[in-house]
Amino acid sequence: MDTVIKAFGLVFQVDVMVAIVASAFYGLTVGALPGLSATMATALLVPVTFYLSPIAAVATIITASAMAIFSGDIPGCLLRIPGTPASAAYTDEAYAMTRKGQAETALGICLWFSALGGIAGTLSLMLIAPLLADIALSFSTYENFWLAMLGLMCSTLVARSSPIKAIAAMLLGLLITCIGIDNPGGVPRFTFGSTDLLGGIEPIPALVGVFALAEVMRALTEREPPKIESRRLGSILKGQWKLTKEYPKQQARGNIVGIIIGVLPGAGADMAAWVSYAMSKRFSKTPEKFGTGHPEGLIEAGASNNASLASGWVPALLFGIPGDTITAIAIGVLYMKGLNPGPSLFTTQAESMYALYIIFILGNIIMIPFGIVMIRLASRIVGAPRSAVMPVIMVFCAVGAFATAGNNLFAVWCVAAFGLIGFVMEKNGYPVAAMVLGIVMGTMVEQSFVTSLIKSDGSILPFFERPISSVLAAMTFAALLWPLLAWSLGWLKGRRTVAAYGGRQAPNTRA
Amino acid sequence: MTFLDRRSVLQGAAAGVAGLIAAPAIGQAKFPSRPVTLICPWGAGGGTDAVVRIVASLMEKSLGQPFSVVNRTGGSGVVGHSAIATAAPDGYTLGIITSEIAMMHHQGLTQLTYASYTPLALMNDDPPGIQVKSDSPYKDVKQLADAIKAAPVGKFKASGTGQGGIWHLALVGWMQAMGLAPNHVAWVPSNGAAPAMQDLAAGGLDLVTCSVPEARAMIDAGRAKSLAIMAAARNPQFKDVPTLKEAMGLEVPLGSWRGIGGPKNLPPEVARILSAELKAIYDSQEYRDFMNARGLTMKYADADAFGSFMGESDKAMGAFMKAGGLAKG
Numbered sequence: 135m136d137t138v139i140k141a142f143g144l145v146f147q148v149d150v151m152v153a154i155v156a157s158a159f160y161g162l163t164v165g166a167l168p169g170l171s172a173t174m175a176t177a178l179l180v181p182v183t184f185y186l187s188p189i190a191a192v193a194t195i196i197t198a199s200a201m202a203i204f205s206g207d208i209p210g211c212l213l214r215i216p217g218t219p220a221s222a223a224y225t226d227e228a229y230a231m232t233r234k235g236q237a238e239t240a241l242g243i244c245l246w247f248s249a250l251g252g253i254a255g256t257l258s259l260m261l262i263a264p265l266l267a268d269i270a271l272s273f274s275t276y277e278n279f280w281l282a283m284l285g286l287m288c289s290t291l292v293a294r295s296s297p298i299k300a301i302a303a304m305l306l307g308l309l310i311t312c313i314g315i316d317n318p319g320g321v322p323r324f325t326f327g328s329t330d331l332l333g334g335i336e337p338i339p340a341l342v343g344v345f346a347l348a349e350v351m352r353a354l355t356e357r358e359p360p361k362i363e364s365r366r367l368g369s370i371l372k373g374q375w376k377l378t379k380e381y382p383k384q385q386a387r388g389n390i391v392g393i394i395i396g397v398l399p400g401a402g403a404d405m406a407a408w409v410s411y412a413m414s415k416r417f418s419k420t421p422e423k424f425g426t427g428h429p430e431g432l433i434e435a436g437a438s439n440n441a442s443l444a445s446g447w448v449p450a451l452l453f454g455i456p457g458d459t460i461t462a463i464a465i466g467v468l469y470m471k472g473l474n475p476g477p478s479l480f481t482t483q484a485e486s487m488y489a490l491y492i493i494f495i496l497g498n499i500i501m502i503p504f505g506i507v508m509i510r511l512a513s514r515i516v517g518a519p520r521s522a523v524m525p526v527i528m529v530f531c532a533v534g535a536f537a538t539a540g541n542n543l544f545a546v547w548c549v550a551a552f553g554l555i556g557f558v559m560e561k562n563g564y565p566v567a568a569m570v571l572g573i574v575m576g577t578m579v580e581q582s583f584v585t586s587l588i589k590s591d592g593s594i595l596p597f598f599e600r601p602i603s604s605v606l607a608a609m610t611f612a613a614l615l616w617p618l619l620a621w622s623l624g625w626l627k628g629r630r631t632v633a634a635y636g637g638r639q640a641p642n643t644r645a
Numbered sequence: 646m647t648f649l650d651r652r653s654v655l656q657g658a659a660a661g662v663a664g665l666i667a668a669p670a671i672g673q674a675k676f677p678s679r680p681v682t683l684i685c686p687w688g689a690g691g692g693t694d695a696v697v698r699i700v701a702s703l704m705e706k707s708l709g710q711p712f713s714v715v716n717r718t719g720g721s722g723v724v725g726h727s728a729i730a731t732a733a734p735d736g737y738t739l740g741i742i743t744s745e746i747a748m749m750h751h752q753g754l755t756q757l758t759y760a761s762y763t764p765l766a767l768m769n770d771d772p773p774g775i776q777v778k779s780d781s782p783y784k785d786v787k788q789l790a791d792a793i794k795a796a797p798v799g800k801f802k803a804s805g806t807g808q809g810g811i812w813h814l815a816l817v818g819w820m821q822a823m824g825l826a827p828n829h830v831a832w833v834p835s836n837g838a839a840p841a842m843q844d845l846a847a848g849g850l851d852l853v854t855c856s857v858p859e860a861r862a863m864i865d866a867g868r869a870k871s872l873a874i875m876a877a878a879r880n881p882q883f884k885d886v887p888t889l890k891e892a893m894g895l896e897v898p899l900g901s902w903r904g905i906g907g908p909k910n911l912p913p914e915v916a917r918i919l920s921a922e923l924k925a926i927y928d929s930q931e932y933r934d935f936m937n938a939r940g941l942t943m944k945y946a947d948a949d950a951f952g953s954f955m956g957e958s959d960k961a962m963g964a965f966m967k968a969g970g971l972a973k974g
Binding site: 271275314316330336474477539577 | 682688694715717755799802810832833835836844846850863866868
């Protein structure tokens with residue numbers, strides 16, 4: 135109880151409150167701008183967190199990401215352009231409701247169930263994380279190795295592209311972490327005599343490049359979104375309570391799926407929304423209504439993507455393994471603030487952890503009033519000209535990287551290089567999230583593998599002998615073989631399809 | 646009239662130029678006249694970061710200019726140390742120099758040595774400790790040492806930092822002092838003391854040779870215990886932990902030290918102001934309270950003494966590294 139009171143003391147500080155309110159509006163704005171993702175909102179926040187107290191820094195990330203995920207629904211609803219990829223799954227559904235003249239109901243569903251989903255996710259974080267922390271304290275390098283491997287495998291498993299491209303992207307990330315001297319042998323690799331390269335590639339500049347700069351570049355190649363005609367919206371929350379009572383099962387299912395997907399490394403809010411929308415349609419009594427402006431799928435998927443946000447912090451806090459791309463950035467900030475992830479965080483920094491829970495709940499509660507304000511302002515913000523927004527983001531990328539790396543110009547070059555890499559990868563269907571996971575976890579994989587081998591005098595038996603280790607190993611191999619299985623099944627099916635369609639495939643293959 | 650006008654303009658210009666030339670001189674007379682940057686080669690939240698931040702905040706108070714700490718991490722300290730050495734020698738970029746400067750060049754990682762800096766003051770020196778799991782069968786360091794001696798080479802595993810890091814050298818020094826081969830206890834590289842302590846608690850290691858304050862979290866949680874410290878005297882924060890000299894009559898002259906320095910060739914006047922200020926900080930109650938609270942060991946040397954201290958440390962570390970097969974060339 136004492137720690138809880140201390141935690142409240144940590145949260146209810148002027149700087150933390152200002153940080154929450156400011157980052158809420160920031161997150162809502164970035165989320166509502168089409169093409170800017172919640173991950174990008176988080177990446178751009180890193181330099182700001184640099185100057186904040188640890189709790190305020192974590193608060194900005196939590197609040198901004200939750201707000202951005204909800205806010206991405208607004209342009210989806212009104213313009214049929216998802217504000218963030220996490221809204222893409224149900225954009226058509228929401229827009230169909232708008233066309234039926236139910237824009238306020240659609241937006242209300244997104245807001246109300248986002249907030250409820252976020253709170254459900256927080257409860258899961260509060261329950262699961264300390265429980266796992268106790269078990270995790272007995273994890274040695276053997277278990278850490280399998281956990282890291284499992285994380286890498288998951289990132290390829292859940293990618294919505296071809297598994298081969300996902301594995302290629304992940305391996306590229308692993309190769310990038312080889313740079314520098316921070317490896318178990320203390321041997322400089324790929325440094326070419328440069329002191330900066332000796333330090334290796336830091337994840338944060340890489341992430342800013344891939345998620346922020348690459349998106350700016352993509353925006354240059356796309357058309358400006360159309361303007362929203364201003365329309366008068368009625369009460370946003372009217373009828374939401376009725377819907378909550380009408381679809382309890384859908385909501386619960388959305389929350390649970392979101393939580394599970396959030397915990398899985400590499401899979402985040404967008405994946406949660408896609409899976410939940412598909413599940414909702416599959417188990418619905420009236421699947422034919424989906425796509426015509428039916429609230430059912432909207433409720434389930436809208437809850438799911440926000441629920442995944444909080445549970446994504448579970449592996450991040452316990453093992454330093456990101457649950458999604460947002461927590462990949464958050465881990466960097468945690469290290470920067472001396473809140474190094476690990477099971478002992480829950481004992482040595484218990485009040486900081488409670489403070490984190492409080493911020494999550496608080497963020498999801500204020501989402502409702504702030505979200506209503508945002509919806510009312512939507513027509514002004516969604517239509518902000520790209521030519522004004524994008525250069526500002528460019529400046530933030532460069533200045534931010536420079537500041538967080540200790541005024542080092544090398545970080546700015548990193549951002550530029552990774553912006554290019556990310557842009558080219560996305561254009562060619564390689565999932566950047568898999569590469570990012572490789573970069574964040576490469577060191578952990580190598581470190582735990584090499585040190586385990588030193589401890590076991592070169593024997594690989596202890597990797598399978600220890601009980602938890604063997605379970606994790608089995609899971610890793612299952613995840614490793616799954617894409618192979620799916621791919622060969624798909625290949626068999628594909629051959630049949632090619633045979634059936636015959637000539638239609640030919641021009642494509644030649645090109 | 647025009648001639649006079651032109652002349653006064655010229656005079657004014659000349660005065661202006663003279664003023665510009667004089668400006669830096671005036672600025673130096675009242676050092677510091679603008680914010681000072683302190684580079685920390687290690688991450689936020691660690692021991693080095695803690696020391697440099699308390700020094701910065703006390704300097705700020707007494708010298709009246711902002712002293713901002715910049716964490717330039719990576720490359721096992723090479724990146725930050727090189728940033729301090731290559732900064733403009735005007736006193737506005739300083740840094741915290743750590744014992745790694747006496748080690749890295751022996752490994753062939755950098756050309757930098759202690760001679761690349763203007764020493765200002767030694768502020769702290771943490772001795773290595775010997776930690777084991779709390780339910781370990783070894784009651785004291787003597788029992789542990791006997792078990793190590795009896796075991797075959799490589800049976801016992803120790804950790805605390807990366808390959809060739811300061812705590813690795815401490816282990817090598819201890820083995821040598823006992824007359825054993827430097828690799829009698831195998832070294833498991835780790836990403837610092839905290840993960841090593843976590844692995845010790847999880848049963849993956851036999852001992853960890855990091856400093857006692859670094860092991861404190863796990864000791865306080867009842868998951869580890871400290872058997873000895875390799876120092877001349879006990880740490881007042883951990884009174885029950887004996888020195889290696891008391892327990893076994895052995896001495897390992899090595900520690901993780903930290904001092905403030907600047908790039909080579911700092912103006913003597915600036916160096917004098919800074920080292921006088923550092924002396925005052927070291928003697929202040931605030932610094933003492935802070936270091937005691939963190940369990941960090943205080944050790945002071947003025948600019949000249951810090952310079953020769955680094956030279957001796959360099960020689961000692963070089964010898965340990967050669968013995969452990971960690972030196973290059």
